[in-house]
Amino acid sequence: MDWTLLGQQLANGVVNGMNYVLISTGLTLVFGVLRVINFAHGEFYMLGAFLTYFAMSALGIGYLPAVLLATVAVGALGILVNRLFFWPLRKEHEFTVLLSSLGLALLVTHGAELGFGHDPKYLNSPFTDDILEVGTIVLTQQRVLIFAAAVLVLAATYAAIRWTTFGRMMRATAQNPEGAALTGVDIRFVHTITFVLACGLAGLAGALVGPVAMIFPTVGSWAVLKGFIVVILGGLGSVPGALVGGLTLGVVEALAGGYVSLGFMEAIGYAIIILVLLWRPQGLFGSVAR
Amino acid sequence: MFRTTLLASGMALALLAAGPAVAQDKPPVKIAAIVPQSGAGAFDGQLALEGMQAEAALVNAAGGILGGRKIELVVYDDKGTPEEGVSAARRAMEQDKVDMIVGGWFSAVALSMKEVTRDKIISVMTSSQHPDVTAKGHKFLFRLNATSNMMSSKYGQEICARIKPKSVAFITINDDFGRLEVDNYTKLLGACNVEIKGNEFYNRNDTDFTVALTKLKSLNPDAIYVSAINTSQGATIYRQARQAGFRGTLIASAGNMNPKLIELAGPALEGVYSISLYAPDSDNAKLKAWTEQYGKTFKNQPAFIGTLGAQAVQVLAAAADKAGTANDPDKIAAALRSQTWPTLLGEIKFEENGQALQNLYLIRVEGGKIVSIK
Amino acid sequence: MLELVGIDVRYGHKRALEGVSMRVNQGEIVTLIGSNGAGKTTALKTMSGLIRPAAGEIRFEGERIDRLPPHRIIERGLVQVPEGRLLFPDMTVMEHLDLGAHRARSDQPFSARLDGILSLFPILAERRAQKAGTLSGGQQQMLAIGRALMAAPRFLMLDEPSLGLAPVMVDLLADAIRTMHASGITILVVEQRVDLALSLADRGYVLETGRIVIEDSADRLLSDSRIKSAYLGI
Numbered sequence: 001m002d003w004t005l006l007g008q009q010l011a012n013g014v015v016n017g018m019n020y021v022l023i024s025t026g027l028t029l030v031f032g033v034l035r036v037i038n039f040a041h042g043e044f045y046m047l048g049a050f051l052t053y054f055a056m057s058a059l060g061i062g063y064l065p066a067v068l069l070a071t072v073a074v075g076a077l078g079i080l081v082n083r084l085f086f087w088p089l090r091k092e093h094e095f096t097v098l099l100s101s102l103g104l105a106l107l108v109t110h111g112a113e114l115g116f117g118h119d120p121k122y123l124n125s126p127f128t129d130d131i132l133e134v135g136t137i138v139l140t141q142q143r144v145l146i147f148a149a150a151v152l153v154l155a156a157t158y159a160a161i162r163w164t165t166f167g168r169m170m171r172a173t174a175q176n177p178e179g180a181a182l183t184g185v186d187i188r189f190v191h192t193i194t195f196v197l198a199c200g201l202a203g204l205a206g207a208l209v210g211p212v213a214m215i216f217p218t219v220g221s222w223a224v225l226k227g228f229i230v231v232i233l234g235g236l237g238s239v240p241g242a243l244v245g246g247l248t249l250g251v252v253e254a255l256a257g258g259y260v261s262l263g264f265m266e267a268i269g270y271a272i273i274i275l276v277l278l279w280r281p282q283g284l285f286g287s288v289a290r
Numbered sequence: 291m292f293r294t295t296l297l298a299s300g301m302a303l304a305l306l307a308a309g310p311a312v313a314q315d316k317p318p319v320k321i322a323a324i325v326p327q328s329g330a331g332a333f334d335g336q337l338a339l340e341g342m343q344a345e346a347a348l349v350n351a352a353g354g355i356l357g358g359r360k361i362e363l364v365v366y367d368d369k370g371t372p373e374e375g376v377s378a379a380r381r382a383m384e385q386d387k388v389d390m391i392v393g394g395w396f397s398a399v400a401l402s403m404k405e406v407t408r409d410k411i412i413s414v415m416t417s418s419q420h421p422d423v424t425a426k427g428h429k430f431l432f433r434l435n436a437t438s439n440m441m442s443s444k445y446g447q448e449i450c451a452r453i454k455p456k457s458v459a460f461i462t463i464n465d466d467f468g469r470l471e472v473d474n475y476t477k478l479l480g481a482c483n484v485e486i487k488g489n490e491f492y493n494r495n496d497t498d499f500t501v502a503l504t505k506l507k508s509l510n511p512d513a514i515y516v517s518a519i520n521t522s523q524g525a526t527i528y529r530q531a532r533q534a535g536f537r538g539t540l541i542a543s544a545g546n547m548n549p550k551l552i553e554l555a556g557p558a559l560e561g562v563y564s565i566s567l568y569a570p571d572s573d574n575a576k577l578k579a580w581t582e583q584y585g586k587t588f589k590n591q592p593a594f595i596g597t598l599g600a601q602a603v604q605v606l607a608a609a610a611d612k613a614g615t616a617n618d619p620d621k622i623a624a625a626l627r628s629q630t631w632p633t634l635l636g637e638i639k640f641e642e643n644g645q646a647l648q649n650l651y652l653i654r655v656e657g658g659k660i661v662s663i664k
Numbered sequence: 665m666l667e668l669v670g671i672d673v674r675y676g677h678k679r680a681l682e683g684v685s686m687r688v689n690q691g692e693i694v695t696l697i698g699s700n701g702a703g704k705t706t707a708l709k710t711m712s713g714l715i716r717p718a719a720g721e722i723r724f725e726g727e728r729i730d731r732l733p734p735h736r737i738i739e740r741g742l743v744q745v746p747e748g749r750l751l752f753p754d755m756t757v758m759e760h761l762d763l764g765a766h767r768a769r770s771d772q773p774f775s776a777r778l779d780g781i782l783s784l785f786p787i788l789a790e791r792r793a794q795k796a797g798t799l800s801g802g803q804q805q806m807l808a809i810g811r812a813l814m815a816a817p818r819f820l821m822l823d824e825p826s827l828g829l830a831p832v833m834v835d836l837l838a839d840a841i842r843t844m845h846a847s848g849i850t851i852l853v854v855e856q857r858v859d860l861a862l863s864l865a866d867r868g869y870v871l872e873t874g875r876i877v878i879e880d881s882a883d884r885l886l887s888d889s890r891i892k893s894a895y896l897g898i
Contacts, residue, residue, distance in 0.1 A: 005508050012500050110328075118332035119590075120522035122554045129533060129557075140533045168763045172752045179750025182712060183760075184738040184767030184815055212530075213497040214522035214554055218330060222495055257501035263464035263491030265501070 004136040009258035010251060011134075015143045017250020018150040022205040023223050024230035024242045025154060026198030032237025033174045033194045035094065036086055039101040042224030043108035044199045048074045048206030049215040050116055053123045063125045067207040074203025078195035087191055105220070112217035125211035146208045153204060157197065158239060170194060174237065229269055233276055235283030244284055248272070318362035319355060319616040321346075321606060322382035323599075324375060324393030324403070330494075330520065331370035331396060333550070334595050338395055338416065339365060341596025344584040345603040345634075355607045356616060363603075364388055370395075372402035379406045379413075389616040392602040394418045394433070395595070397467065404431055412619045412626075414602040417595055419467070419545070424645040430619045432605075432626060432644040434598050436567065438470055441544035441650065445565040446478030448652045452663065453563055455513035455539055457485035459506045461499065461527060462517035462543075464491035471517045471543065487511040492523075499527050503534040513539035519546055525554035532558045539563070544650075549591030552658055559655045567635050568594040569651040569662035576604070577634040601633045665690040665850055666711070666742070666819060671720035671730075673706055673874075680706045682874045684720070688819070693841070693851045695861040695882070697895055698871035704854045705747055707871070708821050712744045713737045724819070738767045743817035747824045747854075749808040753797030757788055760796060760807055764814030772816065780847075781810040784840060802833035809840065820844060822853045826860060838864060858895040862886050 027041045051070035055061055061069070085104050089097050127141035161167040172180040173190045181187050206215075206223070213219075230249055234241025249269055256268040276284060323342050326335035346361045354360045364386050366378035375393065382388045383406075391407060394400030394415030400423045407413040408428050415423050415433040419441065424433045436444075449455070458479060462468035472489050480486060487509040490502035506514055514531060518524030524546060531540060540562045542551075547564035570581075570592070580600050584592045606622075608631060613621035630639045636649045651662040666688045673681040681703050688694045698704050709715045711722060713734040722730040729737050751760065761781065765774055782789040785806040791799060796807060805825060812820060822841070826834045834857075841864055845851055855861035862868060862882045870878040870891070878885070885891050 002508065005504070008504050008508075009501060012504060016498055016500075113328065113332065118327075118336055119550060120333065120525070120554060122525065122556065128529070131533065131535060138535045165762070165766055168755070168759055169766075171755055171759075172763055175752040175754055176750050178714065179746065179752060181714060181734040182738075182744050182746050182750060183763050183811060184735045185763070186733065186735045188733070213526040216333075216522055219497070222497055225495075254501045258505050261491060262496070262499075262502040263493065266493050266495075 005258070007135075008137050009254045011137050011139060012258075013251035013254025014247065015139065015147050015250070016254065017247035018147050019205060019209050019246075020226050020230050020249055021154060021243050021246030022146075022150045022201060022208070024227040024234070024246055025157065025239060026201040027224070027227045028231045028234070028237055028239060028242045029170075029194055030198045031231070032239075033170050034086070034090075034191055037094070037098050037101065038086075038198070039098065039224060040081070040085075040104040040108060040220075041198065041202055041227055042220030042222070043105050043112075044074050044077070044202035044220075045206035045209075045223035046112060046215070046217060046220035047077070047108070048203030049123055049210030049219065050112065050121075050206075050217075051203070052207040052210060053121055053215065054116075056124070063127075063211075067204070070207045071200050071204040074206075075196045075200030077203075078197075078199030079192055081199065082192050082195040086195070087188065090191070105224075109217055109220060116217055118217065120214040120216040123207075123210035123215050128211045140212075142208075142211055146212070149204070149208055153201065154243065157201070161239060166190075166193065229273060232283060233273055235285035238283070238285035241283055241285030316354075316357075316359045318360045319390075319607075319610065320362050320364050320386065320388040321603065322366060322379070322386070322388040322391040322393070323363045324366045324368050324378045324382065324391060324399075325395060325599075326370040326399075327365075327367035329370045333521065334395060334417075335367075335370075337548075337550075337590060337593045337596045338599040339363075340584065340588045340590060341580075341592070341599030342392065342603050344580055344587060344596070345600035347587070348579060348583050349603065349607050355611045356614070359616070361603065361607060366393075368393065368395075368399050368403075370399065372398050375399035375403040376406050379403050383407070383411055390414070390606050390610075390622070392416065392599065392606070394423065397423065400433075404428055407431070410619070412606070412622050414606060416598045416602055417545070424641075424643045427643060430623050432623075432640055432646065434601055434638075434646045434648070435545065436648055436650060437645065438467065438544070439474065441565060442471070442474040442478060444650045445544045445652075446475060446481075448565060449479060449541065449563075450482035450484065452652060453513070453539065453541065455484055455511075455541075457487050457511045458513045458515055458541070459487040459509055459511040460489040460515045460517065461502055461506060462489060462491055462515075463519070463523075464493050467519070468517055475515060485511075492527075494520075496523070497526060499530050500534055503527070503531050503536065507531075507534050507536045511538060513541055515541045515543070517543035517546075519543070521546075521548065521551050522554065525551055525559075528555040528558040528562065545594060547653060547655070547660055548593040548595070549660070550593065552655060552660070553591075560658070561655060563652065563654050565650055566594055566653050566660075567648045567650060568597045569653060570660050571662055572636070572651075574634060574636060576632065580634045597635055601635055601638070604633050605631050605638070665692075665725060666852070667721075667723045668707075668711070669721045669723070671707075671710060671722065672718045673703075673710055673715055674718050680874055681710070681717070684871070684874070684876055686869050686876060686879070688850060688852050690850055691848075692867065693845055693853065693865045695858075695865040695868045696852065696854045696871060697858050697861065697868055697885075697891070699894070701873075702871045703874045704871055705823055706874075708744055708746075708823050708852075708854060711737075711742065711821065735767055738815050739769055741769070741816065741818035742821070743812045743815045743819070744821040745808050745812045745823065745825060747827065749804050751796040751804055751807060751811075754795055756793050756795055757799075757807055758792045760811045761788075761814050764811035765816075768814060768816040770816035774814075777814055777816060781813050784813075784843060785810055801828050802830065802836075805829060805833070805837065806840075813844070817849055819850045819852070822851065822855075824854060824856060826855060826857055834860065858891070859886075 052066045055066035130141045169185045230245040234245025253265045257265040325339045350360045368375035390412040392414045395417045397418040397420035400415045400418035412430045417435045419438040421437045542564035544565045609625040610616045613625040638646045671684040865882045868885045
């Protein structure tokens with residue numbers, strides 16, 4: 001057994017997993033609080049990456065300020081998206097809302113193809129090519145940054161949901177929307193802020209992960225697919241579920257890719273889902289009573 | 291004063307209106323350009339179409355073909371999928387009554403599309419490499435790109451003779467093409483005593499290859515052969531190979547080196563080898579004219595896939611001229627097979643099954659430019 | 665204090681309320697009686713702002729509230745304890761009370777209101793860290809009332825508060841309603857147990873298929889033969 005290789009693959013898996021967690025937390029929040037399955041979630045990941053790219057090239061600012069700007073901008077876009085696509089449909093059938101989100105996804109992707117061009121772009125972060133050696137494990141600074149930023153942001157998000165009044169409003173809305181309204185929760189405000197949070201998190205993920213690969217207008221469909229795998233694995237609507245689900249998927253993919261074959265990596269992701277759902281149809285952290 | 295201005299502008303308008311009318315005296319020769327304009331292949335499709343447009347502009351500026359008929363490109367989106375490719379070809383033939391078809395950038399699209407166009411219309415398949423595109427006879431079908439077998443046998447020789455790695459590992463896409471690549475090169479390189487250390491398959495939608503590259507690096511090969519058709523996946527693989535700490539030689543799969551890849555992969559691509567029909571530093575006059583025309587109209591760097599599009603327009607125009615018709619497929623096909631054609635990629639000749647025989651150059655990235663190794 | 669004038673509510677083409685007019689004066693306990701599906705819950709939801717009336721006006725202390733969202737209505741002191749309690753199963757007792765308080769506009773500090781509620785329902789003090797989903801039915805009803813009281817209501821609407829409660833609990837609930845009333849809260853109660861409702865109330869309205877058919881004092885309603893046969897089973 002080559003322990004260095006194992007350690008390296010575990011590190012790869014944990015970093016990728018944290019990225020998945022960042023993508024899927026917003027997705028699971030939007031489902032948990034608003035009962036909306038948002039197929040357009042990946043587009044905010046894409047927009048986060050592209051806005052960072054254009055903030056750097058057009059405004060001439062550095063990578064980190066651009067990440068911040070893009071995250072805030074994509075978060076703010078959440079207000080508009082909720083207002084135009086989701087709030088007006090809140091009393092419609094779930095399927096209508098789902099179709100609306102699918103339409104939004106297509107709209108944003110095609111808009112991006114027209115506006116940004118079809119060609120892939122490289123989001124240039126100063127940390128991408130710099131290698132950090134921790135013992136025998138090699139990681140780029142960018143990957144360490146992704147991991148650290150994700151831990152920080154997710155801890156803050158989790159604490160806010162757990163311990164602030166707004167967090168209580170979100171949870172109350174998730175558990176009983178009508179009861180929440182009769183307790184004085186401004187449901188519309190909760191919807192708006194939840195979308196802002198979800199979009200902001202997706203945007204941040206795109207801005208941070210963008211430099212690790214290439215960015216192109218259809219990259220969102222990859223992100224939303226991974227997001228759904230994690231969310232189904234962890235339990236729809238559960239934030240701790242997204243954390244465990246994301247890390248599990250990252251590590252299992254790395255071990256499967258590293259010791260079986262990368263070609264099976266994707267298949268293995270689906271295989272775990274099937275196994276988990278056979279054992280717990282509600283996902284790892286989903287509660288049966290909804 | 292006012293009246294004269296009005297009169298002058300009126301006359302100018304009349305002249306403008308008359309201009310196209312004169313040109314329309316002779317109907318244009320319609321060539322269908324079936325390219326991916328959306329989906330993962332959209333950027334390649336754009337480069338291909340731009341190449342065709344630049345060449346059509348050159349032909350038209352020189353007076354067109356068949357005694358003054360202009361070439362008109364009718365553009366269809368095949369979305370990179372066989373279904374859309376088939377439907378585009380149907381629309382081109384049945385609704386728009388085009389004279390000839392250029393398409394088949396992806397093998398999967400070419401393989402389906404050729405069954406719709408079979409024995410009905412001159413079809414030029416472009417960048418697809420699958421041997422079956424020309425294997426199962428079709429009297430009006432021609433394919434420009436070298437097949438993967440033709441490329442790999444030439445590339446195999448070049449790797450053994452000029453790159454000379456002691457050992458090699460592969461990272462290839464998990465489909466028919468990738469498997470074929472591994473089989474071919476395992477045989478070809480094994481024959482000249484290059485040790486094959488291993489292979490990793492990746493999937494069409496993967497964006498992170500670190501896990502595979504970590505594994506390949508741990509095998510400690512002299513060179514890693516990267517098989518990637520998709521430019522953005524390719525660029526990611528080269529970057530991540532260096533980020534994972536691999537310092538050996540990188541060899542890019544045949545036909546997959548282009549300016550966009552250099553832009554995206556940056557320093558990670560320095561010194562990477564490939565083999566191509568297109569050597570940008572060639573002194574071919576037709577290539578120079580096309581490159582100049584391309585640069586005038588488009589902001590992208592000319593790419594191999596664009597030269598293939600241009601070559602398709604070039605040979606179709608010349609063959610139609612020789613056959614004296616734009617819509618008699620029997621005569622045009624006979625013309626295409628009859629001689630060697632000078633093109634922007636050098637001289638080509640079509641075999642009986644429609645497969646083109648082209649020149650192949652060993653190329654390498656040096657100082658951010660593609661240069662041919664003489 | 666609260667006045668409904670000609671309220672119409674429609675669910676699609678179906679009319680749920682038709683020309684409902686009623687009023688509750690400050691300091692009263694009023695009850696709304698009716699069989700299942702008569703529109704009682706719809707009426708309360710409309711007053712809380714969950715449903716918008718198709719026609720008519722609702723005035724609270726002279727101001728129209730029928731276009732306000734629920735949280736704005738709660739801020740004015742009009743609070744509802746809904747049918748089925750509508751608690752948040754994974755949130756603790758304290759979290760419910762905290763959340764209940766966030767729209768309160770009151771001179772009384774948070775801690776004083778909390779103390780008042782915990783002395784009214786001492787069991788909630790014992791269970792303060794427990795999740796609502798693990799409470800018994802009676803405890804859940806107390807929590808629902810406690811949550812509403814944290815909003816410092818001046819007008820409290822109770823929708824079927826005795827539903828599913830054991831007899832001992834029902835007595836406790838009746839006492840609590842009297843205590844709340846004594847503290848100056850005006851009350852509108854909807855109750856399946858018409859005898860209980862009329863024993864508490866000053867006046868009552870009877871709703872049948874979306875229309876008010878009888879309006880009278882509680883005493884006279886108790887002796888009304890129509891009420892006796894339809895709702896009291898005598």
